[in-house]
Amino acid sequence: MLAAYITHPDCQKHEMGPDHPECPERIGAINDQLLITGLLGYMQSYEAPLATEEQLQQAHSSLFVHDVEAHRPASGYVQVDPDTRMNPFTYQAARRASGAAVLATDLVMQGDARVAFCNVRPPGHHAGRSSAAGFCFFNNVAVGIRHALNVHGLERVALIDFDVHHGNGSENILHEDPRVLMCSTFEEGVYPFSGAVPMGPNMVNVSLPSRSGSKAFRASVTETWIPALEKFQPQMIFISAGFDGHREDDMGNLGLVEDDYAWVTTQIVKVANTYAQGRIVSCLEGGYVLSPLARSAAAHVKVLIGAD
Numbered sequence: 001m002l003a004a005y006i007t008h009p010d011c012q013k014h015e016m017g018p019d020h021p022e023c024p025e026r027i028g029a030i031n032d033q034l035l036i037t038g039l040l041g042y043m044q045s046y047e048a049p050l051a052t053e054e055q056l057q058q059a060h061s062s063l064f065v066h067d068v069e070a071h072r073p074a075s076g077y078v079q080v081d082p083d084t085r086m087n088p089f090t091y092q093a094a095r096r097a098s099g100a101a102v103l104a105t106d107l108v109m110q111g112d113a114r115v116a117f118c119n120v121r122p123p124g125h126h127a128g129r130s131s132a133a134g135f136c137f138f139n140n141v142a143v144g145i146r147h148a149l150n151v152h153g154l155e156r157v158a159l160i161d162f163d164v165h166h167g168n169g170s171e172n173i174l175h176e177d178p179r180v181l182m183c184s185t186f187e188e189g190v191y192p193f194s195g196a197v198p199m200g201p202n203m204v205n206v207s208l209p210s211r212s213g214s215k216a217f218r219a220s221v222t223e224t225w226i227p228a229l230e231k232f233q234p235q236m237i238f239i240s241a242g243f244d245g246h247r248e249d250d251m252g253n254l255g256l257v258e259d260d261y262a263w264v265t266t267q268i269v270k271v272a273n274t275y276a277q278g279r280i281v282s283c284l285e286g287g288y289v290l291s292p293l294a295r296s297a298a299a300h301v302k303v304l305i306g307a308d
Contacts, residue, residue: 003305004107004116005043006100007031011120014093016085017077021251021288022121022135030119030284033294034301042307044113048100048120050092051143055102058146059139059173064130068094068137081133094122094137097283101144101238104281108236109152117241117301118283125167125240125285126192134165134192140283141238142173148236149179158183158234158276160225160268162261163242163285164252166195166205170240175200181232183225185217187245187252204228213255217245221267229271236279237272243287243296251288258292258299265303280304 012024034040056065069091071078077085097120104116124141126134141159148154159174161167161184171194174180181202186195188207195205206220243261245254272280282304287293302308 001114002044003042004046004104004113005034005040005119006046006048006104006116007119008048008096008100010089010093010096011048013089014122015087016135022123024121025290026121026287026293027119029290029294030297033298037298037302039298039301039305039307042305043117046103046107048096048118049103050095051098051102051138055143055147056095056098056138058150059129059142060127061130068132084133084135086137090122090137096120097122097124098138098140098143101140101281101283102147105144105147105152108279108281109148114278115280115304116282117304118281120284123285124169124283125161125163125242126165126169128169128172131169133169136169139169139173141240142170144281144283145174145180145238154235155179156181156232156234158229158232158237159240160184160237161186161240161242161285162245162264163240164245164249164254165191165242165286167240168192168194171195171199171203175203178202181228181234183228185220187254190252208254210253211255214257214260217254217256217260218263221264226267226271233275234271236276236281237268239268239280239282240285241282241297241300242285243293243300246287246289246292246296248292249287249289251286258296261296262299262303262308265300269303
């Protein structure tokens with residue numbers, strides 16, 4: 001059974017201006033690395049559909065979904081927050097990114113793929129129930145998780161978030177849902193300056209000091225995530241895969257390397273194989289320097305699809 005690889009050309013049409021770190025080239029850098037390393041040969045490619053309004057409203061308020069659509073510009077940009085803008089193609093791209101998570105969920109739940117990687121943008125984990133922020137418009141993994149719970153009838157789903165920034169939007173949406181366990185690591189003292197105090201008992205947040213490096217990151221996974229996941233016994237796992245903790249990425253300062261992303265993916269795969277029939281959906285979040293982004297994503301995918 002081939003792993004699923006989901007992306008769409010629309011995801012490269014969204015852009016937020018010259019020199020913005022969340023750039024369209026991110027998609028191509030990852031795709032090229034997967035092609036060069038031969039990993040795409042182990043994957044079945046799919047085009048991301050447009051998430052429906054009903055699917056988006058599983059994670060977001062109806063008013064917010066309509067507001068995002070209403071604010072798309074005919075030309076130029078609309079400023080959402082100091083770092084986030086919409087261009088004429090943003091709304092379409094954001095619906096594709098969330099639609100990728102829905103399609104990935106369907107493919108994995110129907111047995112057409114055991115795992116899926118969504119190479120999409122804009123990212124999603126800073127988007128809350130009624131807010132867009134931090135380069136994010138719709139919360140892709142949250143939409144996929146609610147689809148797994150509400151449409152496919154799962155009772156326990158885990159979200160793993162290893163971006164350098166706290167997934168505050170995901171926590172905002174999911175902290176009152178006991179069907180979800182969210183485990184995350186992030187660098188303390190950086191955007192969005194949250195996460196040190198979890199919003200709910202289903203949130204396992206680990207704030208890591210700057211320059212803490214591989215040892216601290218791996219210890220947090222082993223000592224906090226794994227016991228919580230083993231107790232929860234998820235039936236499916238979603239990953240917010242952010243690679244901006246890499247030591248070559250100036251967006252953060254954790255000092256991680258490709259081997260750390262391969263290692264953490266190995267731990268997630270072990271849990272999935274034990275409790276979730278191997279079912280994993282991974283969605284791209286951060287990672288803004290193209291070379292380490294591409295190398296880290298390839299290391300993650302290689303383990304995810306069992307090609308290591």
